[in-house]
Amino acid sequence: MARISFENVNKNYANGFHAVKDLNLEIHDKEFLVLLGPSGCGKSTTLNMIAGLEEVSDGALRFDDQMVNYVPPHKRDVAMVFQSYALYPHKTVFDNIAFGLQMRKQPKSEIERRVRDAARKLEIEHLLDRRPGQLSGGQRQRVALGRAMVRDPAVFLMDEPLSNLDAALRISMRAEIKELHEAMQTTFVYVTHDQAEALTLADRIVVMRDGEVQQIGTSDDIYERPANTFVASFLGNPPINYIDGEIEVRGEAEAVFQHPSVTLTLPPEMARKLSGAQGRRVRLGIRAEDVDERGDGAEGHLIHGTVNSVLPVGSDQFLGMEFGGAELFFRVGKGMRHKNGEAIALTVDVNRLHVFDAETGASLLYD
Amino acid sequence: MANSIETIDTNIDYRRRQRLGRLGHKAVILFGALLLAFYALAPISWLVSSSLQTEAEIVSVPPHWIPDEPTLQNFRAIFSAGEDEPVTYETRSGADPVSGGFIPSSASSLLPSMWNSTIVATLVVILNLLVGVPAAYAIAKIRYWGRNASMYFILITRVIPDIALVVPFFLVIRKLGMLDTIGSLVITYLAVTVPFTVFILVQFFEGLPDELDKAARVDGCSRFQAMVRVFLPLSLPSLVAVVLFTFLTSWNEFLLALMFTQTEASQTLPILLASFTSDFTVSFSFLNAAGVLAIVPPVIVAIIFERYIVSGLTAGAVKG
Amino acid sequence: MANTAIHKATRRSLLDRYGYEERSAVLFLAPVMLVLMSVAVFPILYSFYLSFFRMKLTRPNNQPFIWFENYSDLLTNELFWVSVSRTVVFTLISVSAIAVIALLVALLLNQEFKGRRVLSTIILIPWAIPYVANALMWKWIYDSGYGALNGALYQLDFIDKYMVWLGDQDKTLPLIANAFVWKEVPLAAILLLVSLKAIPADLYQAARVDGATVWQRFIHITLPAMKPGFMLVMIYETMMAIRHFDLFFILTEGGPGDASHVLSWHIYVETFRNLSFGSGAAMSYLLALATFALSYFFIRTLGRRI
Incomplete structure (x- = not known):
C-alpha cells in the first residue's frame, strides 16, 4: 500500500x-x-x-x-x-x-x-x-x-x-x-x-x-x-504520418493547413486553439488508420497521391502512398483492391489530426 | 568461361584420396599422442622405477629400466625412520654410501614435514577463502567508487616476484620473532596466493547474471546474505578450483620456506627434500622414494579434480 | 529555491552520502586490502627503504644510510651483469621452447580422438608436482654415474661413455631450461587450448569453401586467432622464467663456475650467504621494477588488441 x-x-x-x-x-x-x-x-x-x-x-x-x-x-x-x-x-x-x-x-x-x-x-x-x-x-x-x-x-x-x-x-x-x-x-x-x-x-x-x-x-x-x-x-502501427506545412488562420474558428500539394480544413475546435498561429511552420500528423479509402469526402478533407505498395496484413491492408515526394503509410479495410501506380484520393478524418510545432515537435493542440 | 563444374578432373579418385588423407591424419595424431604421453610420463616413471629398486640395483650400468625385484624397502625405511637406531657419525661412516641404503639423520623429519606442509596449505586455503570471497563478490557485483582501481591493485600485487619479497619478509618475520614457525609461512604465502584467488573468483562471479544478485536483494537479502545464500552455492566449481590452486601452491612452495624454516617445527616437505639432495651421503634409492612421496599427493589431487583445474585455469586466463 | 531544500534533505550525513553499497563494499574489501597491504605493498616499500642502507647482518651496529650506493655498486659488479645475462639466456631458451612445444600440444589436444581425455589428464601431472621434486627428479636423470640420460644415450649408442652433464658449462643452462620447460608446458598448453577452442567452427568451413588447404587454414585462421592467447602465455612464462629459483638451487647452485648464476640465485647468495641485505634489497627492487615494467609494456602494446 x-x-x-x-x-x-x-x-x-x-x-x-x-x-x-x-x-x-x-x-x-x-x-x-x-x-x-x-x-x-x-x-x-x-x-x-x-x-x-x-x-x-x-x-x-x-x-x-x-x-x-x-x-x-x-x-x-x-x-x-x-x-x-x-x-x-x-x-x-x-x-x-x-x-x-x-x-x-x-x-x-x-x-x-x-x-x-x-x-x-x-x-x-x-x-x-x-x-x-x-x-x-x-x-x-x-x-x-x-x-x-x-x-x-x-x-x-x-x-x-x-x-x-x-x-x-x-x-x-x-x-x-x-x-x-x-x-x-x-x-x-x-x-x-x-x-x-x-x-x-x-x-x-x-x-x-x-x-x-x-x-x-x-x-x-x-x-x-x-x-x-x-x-x-x-505508438501506432504503422507509425503516424507527417506532412510539413503552414497554418493559415482564416477566422476566429476557421483555419486550414497549407501544403503545396494539399490543403486541409481544420475543425473549429482545433482552429480555435491555433488562432494565434497564423503562418506558423507546423508538422501535421495523420495516424495510419484515420483515413477512408472511398475518397468521397468534401474538398478540404481529401489527400491525393499515387499507390506504390500494397501489403495485406490479414484483417486489413497497409497502403503505401506517394505524396509530395515522400511516402505515407495508411491502414485501410480490404473492401477495395488497389494496384501500384494507381492515382488515389483518401478522405482524412480531420477531427483526429495532430498538429505539432515544426521545430520543437511539441503539440500545438495538447500539452 | 566454362562452367566451374566442368573443371573437376574426373581422373582423380577423390574418394581414395580422402580416405588416404584421413588415414594420414590419424597416424599423425596417434604418433603425437604417444610422443606426448612419453614426454610427460617417462621422467616420472623413471623416478618411480628407481624408488622401487634396491641401492645395489640402482647403481647398475646401464640402468635397469624396470626393477628386477621391485621392493618397498625404501618407503619402509622412510616410515620407520626414527624407530631404528639413530644415524650417527659412526654408523654412517661404517656403511658404504654407494650400496649401503643410507638413511640421513633428518629422515625422521620427513613425515612431520608432510604434516607441516598439510597444515600450512590448509590454513592458507581457509584464509584465502575468508579474504578472497567477499572481495571478489564486491568487485564483481557491487558498484562502488574505485571498483576498477581495486581490481588493478590486486592484479599488480599478483605480478610482484616472490624473490623481491624475501628480504623485507625475512627482516620483519625475524623482528616479530616468528622465524621457524608455521605462522610465518602462512602469512607470507598469502602474498603469493590471494591475488590469484580473487582474480579467479571475480571472473566467475562476473559470469553470473546481475539480475540474480538483484533478485536476491529484492527478496530481502543484505549484501552479505546475497553472497552467502545465492552466490556461494552457485560458485562451487570455482571454489574447488581456488582451493586446489591455493593448496598446491602452498604445498609446493620452496623459496620462502627456505628462508624462514630451520627445524622440524616448521620445515615443509620441499625443504626436507632439498636438504636430502644436497647431502652427498644420502642413498639414491632413498632420495627417489622421498621424491615419489612428495609427488604422489599433488598428482592424485590433479587427476581427481582435472575438470575443475582446467576450468579454473581457463577462467584465470581470460584477462590474465 | 525549492530545489535546494530537497538537496539538503537528501544529503544529511556523511554516512548517508556513502550509501549502503559503498559501506558494504568497504567491509567486503577491508580484509583483502589489509592482507595485501601488509604482505605485498609494505614489503615492497620496505625493501626500497632498505636498499638505501649498507646493511650487513654481520655488522648490526654499522648500517649507514648510503643513498644510491647499493645501486651504483651494481653497475660495476661483474657478477651482477653475468647473472643478468644468464637470466636472459635462460629465459630466451625456456620461453621459446615452451612456445613451440605448448603450441604443438594444444593443436594435438584440440583434435578429436580416442584417449584425448586421458592424455589431457596425464599432461597435468608435471604441472601438479612440486618444483623441488621436479628438480630432484631431473638431478637424478642427469646424474653422471647412474642417470637415465646417460643410460639411455649409451644404450642407443649416441655416447660411448657416461657424461657429466650438469658439470659442462655449455650444457648447464639448456639442461636446467629443459627441466623448467617440462614442468611449464602443461599450463601453457591448456591456456593455448582455450584460445583454440574459442575459434568459431564456421570460420574453418568458410575457408574450406573458399578452397584453403589445411596449411593455409592454419596460417590464416588458427595463428591470428591464437595471437592474444599466445601473447598472454608468453608474458606469463617470461615472468616465471625471470624469477625462477628452485631448479638452480637444487641442480647446480649457480655452477659450474658461474654458468648458471642467474639473478634470483645472485640475490639469494648476496642476501643469505654474504648477508648483505642492503644490496640484496636493491637487486630485488630492481627485479620487481623490471617485472612491472615488462608487464606494463606488454599490456600497453598488446592489451589493446587482446
Whole structure:
C-alpha cells in the first residue's frame, strides 16, 4: 500500500552518463503504472531506483512520505520480476518462491501455506519440486511471478517480464498480469518497450526518452493526444504520418493547413486553439488508420497521391502512398483492391489530426 | 568461361584420396599422442622405477629400466625412520654410501614435514577463502567508487616476484620473532596466493547474471546474505578450483620456506627434500622414494579434480 | 529555491552520502586490502627503504644510510651483469621452447580422438608436482654415474661413455631450461587450448569453401586467432622464467663456475650467504621494477588488441 513520488530525481553514472534527468512523478497507491520507451531511455533505471538497486544521485524518492533514497533494497517492501526471470538455479521451485519469505523470517507453516496458495493460483503446483533448469520459458515466468506474489509487497515491480516469451504466450500472460493486479490491490510499476503491452495494461503510461519524461497519461491520453512527435511516433502501427506545412488562420474558428500539394480544413475546435498561429511552420500528423479509402469526402478533407505498395496484413491492408515526394503509410479495410501506380484520393478524418510545432515537435493542440 | 563444374578432373579418385588423407591424419595424431604421453610420463616413471629398486640395483650400468625385484624397502625405511637406531657419525661412516641404503639423520623429519606442509596449505586455503570471497563478490557485483582501481591493485600485487619479497619478509618475520614457525609461512604465502584467488573468483562471479544478485536483494537479502545464500552455492566449481590452486601452491612452495624454516617445527616437505639432495651421503634409492612421496599427493589431487583445474585455469586466463 | 531544500534533505550525513553499497563494499574489501597491504605493498616499500642502507647482518651496529650506493655498486659488479645475462639466456631458451612445444600440444589436444581425455589428464601431472621434486627428479636423470640420460644415450649408442652433464658449462643452462620447460608446458598448453577452442567452427568451413588447404587454414585462421592467447602465455612464462629459483638451487647452485648464476640465485647468495641485505634489497627492487615494467609494456602494446 504505497504511494511513490520522485522529486527532481537525477541519476548520473560514474562514466558521466546522465540516465534520468529531473524526474518528477507521482505514482498513486494501487495504480498500474507503465514506464514506456526505447532502450536506454532511463525506464529501467527508474524502476531500479524504486527497488533500491540503483542509488538516487540527486533529488528525493519517497514511499508515502518517507524518503527512501538511502534505504537498501532488502529494507524496502518491494518485489520484482525480471526479464530473465533470475530464478535461483540451485533451488527448487518451492524454495525459489519461499526464499523471500524465509529471508523475512516468516514462520514455516505460513511460508508453506502462502507458497502453495500462489502455486495453485499460477497453476504450477506440480512443478514445486523441480529446479528452474527443468522448466519451460512460460513456466519460469510463472515461478518468477509467484516469487513476487507470495511476498504481498507494497510495490510490485516488473522489468520487461514478457519479453522473453513467444508471441502467443505473451498475450495470454498480459491478461493474467492484469488480473493479478486487480486481485492483489497493490501498486504496480511495469517497464516495457512494447506499446501494445503498455496500452492494454496501464492505468497510466509514462513515456520516456533519453532520461526525460515525454508525457504522462492514460492510454487514451497518450494515443489520442500525444504531447509531441516522439510520443506520437512511438505508438501506432504503422507509425503516424507527417506532412510539413503552414497554418493559415482564416477566422476566429476557421483555419486550414497549407501544403503545396494539399490543403486541409481544420475543425473549429482545433482552429480555435491555433488562432494565434497564423503562418506558423507546423508538422501535421495523420495516424495510419484515420483515413477512408472511398475518397468521397468534401474538398478540404481529401489527400491525393499515387499507390506504390500494397501489403495485406490479414484483417486489413497497409497502403503505401506517394505524396509530395515522400511516402505515407495508411491502414485501410480490404473492401477495395488497389494496384501500384494507381492515382488515389483518401478522405482524412480531420477531427483526429495532430498538429505539432515544426521545430520543437511539441503539440500545438495538447500539452 | 566454362562452367566451374566442368573443371573437376574426373581422373582423380577423390574418394581414395580422402580416405588416404584421413588415414594420414590419424597416424599423425596417434604418433603425437604417444610422443606426448612419453614426454610427460617417462621422467616420472623413471623416478618411480628407481624408488622401487634396491641401492645395489640402482647403481647398475646401464640402468635397469624396470626393477628386477621391485621392493618397498625404501618407503619402509622412510616410515620407520626414527624407530631404528639413530644415524650417527659412526654408523654412517661404517656403511658404504654407494650400496649401503643410507638413511640421513633428518629422515625422521620427513613425515612431520608432510604434516607441516598439510597444515600450512590448509590454513592458507581457509584464509584465502575468508579474504578472497567477499572481495571478489564486491568487485564483481557491487558498484562502488574505485571498483576498477581495486581490481588493478590486486592484479599488480599478483605480478610482484616472490624473490623481491624475501628480504623485507625475512627482516620483519625475524623482528616479530616468528622465524621457524608455521605462522610465518602462512602469512607470507598469502602474498603469493590471494591475488590469484580473487582474480579467479571475480571472473566467475562476473559470469553470473546481475539480475540474480538483484533478485536476491529484492527478496530481502543484505549484501552479505546475497553472497552467502545465492552466490556461494552457485560458485562451487570455482571454489574447488581456488582451493586446489591455493593448496598446491602452498604445498609446493620452496623459496620462502627456505628462508624462514630451520627445524622440524616448521620445515615443509620441499625443504626436507632439498636438504636430502644436497647431502652427498644420502642413498639414491632413498632420495627417489622421498621424491615419489612428495609427488604422489599433488598428482592424485590433479587427476581427481582435472575438470575443475582446467576450468579454473581457463577462467584465470581470460584477462590474465 | 525549492530545489535546494530537497538537496539538503537528501544529503544529511556523511554516512548517508556513502550509501549502503559503498559501506558494504568497504567491509567486503577491508580484509583483502589489509592482507595485501601488509604482505605485498609494505614489503615492497620496505625493501626500497632498505636498499638505501649498507646493511650487513654481520655488522648490526654499522648500517649507514648510503643513498644510491647499493645501486651504483651494481653497475660495476661483474657478477651482477653475468647473472643478468644468464637470466636472459635462460629465459630466451625456456620461453621459446615452451612456445613451440605448448603450441604443438594444444593443436594435438584440440583434435578429436580416442584417449584425448586421458592424455589431457596425464599432461597435468608435471604441472601438479612440486618444483623441488621436479628438480630432484631431473638431478637424478642427469646424474653422471647412474642417470637415465646417460643410460639411455649409451644404450642407443649416441655416447660411448657416461657424461657429466650438469658439470659442462655449455650444457648447464639448456639442461636446467629443459627441466623448467617440462614442468611449464602443461599450463601453457591448456591456456593455448582455450584460445583454440574459442575459434568459431564456421570460420574453418568458410575457408574450406573458399578452397584453403589445411596449411593455409592454419596460417590464416588458427595463428591470428591464437595471437592474444599466445601473447598472454608468453608474458606469463617470461615472468616465471625471470624469477625462477628452485631448479638452480637444487641442480647446480649457480655452477659450474658461474654458468648458471642467474639473478634470483645472485640475490639469494648476496642476501643469505654474504648477508648483505642492503644490496640484496636493491637487486630485488630492481627485479620487481623490471617485472612491472615488462608487464606494463606488454599490456600497453598488446592489451589493446587482446
